[in-house]
Structures are given as structure tokens and as C-alpha cells.
Amino acid sequence: MKKVKLLALAGLIFPVTQAYAQYETGWDMSEPGIHRISEHVYRWGGGAMGGINGLFVPTPEGIIVIDGPGNPCTPESGQWFRDELEQRYDVPVRYVVLSHDHQSHICGTTVFADTAVAIGSKKLRPHLIREGRIAPIPTVSFDGSLDIDLGGVKVVLHYLGPTHSDNLIVTHIPQDGVLFVPDLSRPHGQLPNPDFRDMDVDNTIEVLGILSRMDDVDIVMPGHNSPVADQSYFRRYRDYLATLRERVLEHMVAGRTLEEILGHVTMSDFDDYANLQQVIEPNVITMYDYLYRYREPNSPGGLPIRATE
Numbered sequence: 001m002k003k004v005k006l007l008a009l010a011g012l013i014f015p016v017t018q019a020y021a022q023y024e025t026g027w028d029m030s031e032p033g034i035h036r037i038s039e040h041v042y043r044w045g046g047g048a049m050g051g052i053n054g055l056f057v058p059t060p061e062g063i064i065v066i067d068g069p070g071n072p073c074t075p076e077s078g079q080w081f082r083d084e085l086e087q088r089y090d091v092p093v094r095y096v097v098l099s100h101d102h103q104s105h106i107c108g109t110t111v112f113a114d115t116a117v118a119i120g121s122k123k124l125r126p127h128l129i130r131e132g133r134i135a136p137i138p139t140v141s142f143d144g145s146l147d148i149d150l151g152g153v154k155v156v157l158h159y160l161g162p163t164h165s166d167n168l169i170v171t172h173i174p175q176d177g178v179l180f181v182p183d184l185s186r187p188h189g190q191l192p193n194p195d196f197r198d199m200d201v202d203n204t205i206e207v208l209g210i211l212s213r214m215d216d217v218d219i220v221m222p223g224h225n226s227p228v229a230d231q232s233y234f235r236r237y238r239d240y241l242a243t244l245r246e247r248v249l250e251h252m253v254a255g256r257t258l259e260e261i262l263g264h265v266t267m268s269d270f271d272d273y274a275n276l277q278q279v280i281e282p283n284v285i286t287m288y289d290y291l292y293r294y295r296e297p298n299s300p301g302g303l304p305i306r307a308t309e
């Protein structure tokens with residue numbers, strides 16, 4: 001494992017609360033590495049790991065792993081991570097938390113199957129089986145919230161309904177003020193979702209509000225290869241998503257085609273997002289698709305457009 005250099009000005013580039021000044025919150029994302037981000041929580045990611053971040057929480061009674069380093073994704077993808085944990089600690093991984101079913105975030109977690117209980121939302125299992133994900137099938141699943149109490153650390157898992165996928169959960173370590181929210185946060189002024197393919201947009205807008213107001217959160221850990229964020233990210237992304245929804249809907253109600261809407265909805269007032277130009281077309285197309293399934297327009301004669309009712 002190569003040691004990763006801290007960015008010299010990390011504390012200035014990525015402002016964090018004073019409590020985190022002693023830990024690593026900015027790092028060289030080009031190389032794989034493990035970094036302590038709070039008293040009890042470590043982050044791994046970087047280099048060839050597909051731009052993925054995950055967490056682990058070592059305790060005297062065992063280790064809790066949240067997500068797996070799965071790029072390239074093979075059954076052995078997580079072996080380096082297991083080797084690294086075995087070098088550092090003399091306790092096994094007791095729990096593997098799967099944030100959601102997307103392959104790149106959970107691949108490689110099978111290497112802990114001999115010692116760990118896998119945990120995910122109740123909605124996770126059919127996706128893992130149908131898509132043949134390289135991840136353990138959870139033996140513990142939940143709806144709502146689930147606490148893991150291990151070795152003096154409480155890790156709280158929340159399922160807040162369908163958002164980015166129908167099975168995303170967020171991981172909160174309240175005593176450390178750490179919140180892990182893969183794929184609904186991404187710092188550096190980046191929009192987190194290339195498209196809304198499997199997203200429930202309306203509930204995501206609600207959940208972004210909940211996450212922005214959650215207590216005991218000092219730093220937000222995104223799911224991709226990036227330094228920490230904070231809750232202001234959720235407020236800004238909620239504003240973008242709600243605004244995009246309203247604009248696309250307004251044009252649809254006015255009877256415009258998708259091609260016309262793509263020309264109208266540029267979201268240029270959000271051009272501080274560095275990747276806006278890369279994602280705006282798929283964002284509009286998949287928002288249109290979402291809203292197409294949301295509403296029934298009138299035909300010119302006032303009758304439904306559908307051929308049959």
C-alpha cells in the first residue's frame with residue numbers, strides 16, 4: 001500500500017470544522033489509500049478503485065466495513081483491502097454494510113463473507129440476485145433504521161425510501177459527526193448523478209432536505225473518489241433537482257417535445273457545477289422520462305391521449 005500524500009492546503013481547500021483539523025480530509029485521489037477521517041472512522045479509495053470511496057470502523061470487538069473497492073470488479077477485488085485490514089488489526093470484519101446495489105460500490109465485499117454478516121435495505125436483495133452482483137446477499141435487511149453497536153461505536157443505518165436506486169441507505173456515525181451518502185453527494189462543485197435512470201426524483205428532493213437538516217453531522221463522505229463535503233452540498237443539489245423538475249414539467253405542460261425542451265432547459269444559472277455540460281442532456285432526458293410517467297396530458301379535445309383506457 002502506497003502512502004498517500006496530503007494536499008498541502010487541504011484544510012483550506014476543503015473547509016471542515018475544527019474538530020477534524022487533526023484528521024485527513026483532503027488527499028491525492030490519484031493513488032489508492034486509507035485515511036482516518038474522525039476518531040473512529042477511516043475512509044478508503046483512490047487510484048484504480050474506480051473512483052469509489054468507502055468507510056470502515058475498527059473497534060476492539062471487530063470491524064464494520066461500509067462498501068467495497070470493486071474496480072476492476074472480480075471476486076478477488078477486495079483482497080488487497082482484506083490484507084490491509086489484517087495487517088492493521090487483530091479482529092475480523094464483523095459486518096459488511098452495502099450502501100446500494102450498484103456494482104462499483106459493493107463489488108469485492110465477498111472477501112469478508114467468512115467472518116461478516118452482510119446488511120442492506122429490504123429492497124437490495126432482488127437487485128443483487130438479478131444482476132449477479134459480486135457481493136454477499138444480506139442476511140440482515142431492514143426498513144427504516146438499524147443500529148449497529150460494536151466495541152463502543154454506534155453506526156446508524158437509515159433507509160429513507162427510494163432515491164438514487166430504490167435501495168440506497170445512508171450511514172451515520174453520530175458520535176463522530178460522520179455521514180456517508182454515496183451518489184447523492186460529490187464535492188468539487190460536481191453534480192452527482194449523470195442521469196436519473198433508477199431514481200425516484202420526488203423522494204430524492206425530500207430526502208436531500210432531510211439530509212441537509214440531520215443533526216450530529218460535521219462531515220459528509222461522498223461515495224466517489226473525493227475529499228469530504230458538508231451538508232450545504234445537499235441544499236444546493238436539492239435546489240438544482242427541484243428547479244430542473246419544475247422547468248422540464250412546465251415545458252411539457254406547454255406541449256413542447258423533448259427535443260425542444262433540450263434546447264430550452266440549459267440550467268445555465270447552475271453553471272458553477274463543473275460537470276453541468278456533461279450531464280445536462282441525460283439529466284433533461286431522464287427527467288422528461290420520469291415526468292412522462294407522472295402526468296396525463298389533455299388531448300386537444302379534452303380526452304385522454306391514450307389509445308385505450
Ligand SMILES: [Zn+2]
Pocket residue numbers: 100102105164183
Ligand atoms: Zn450508485
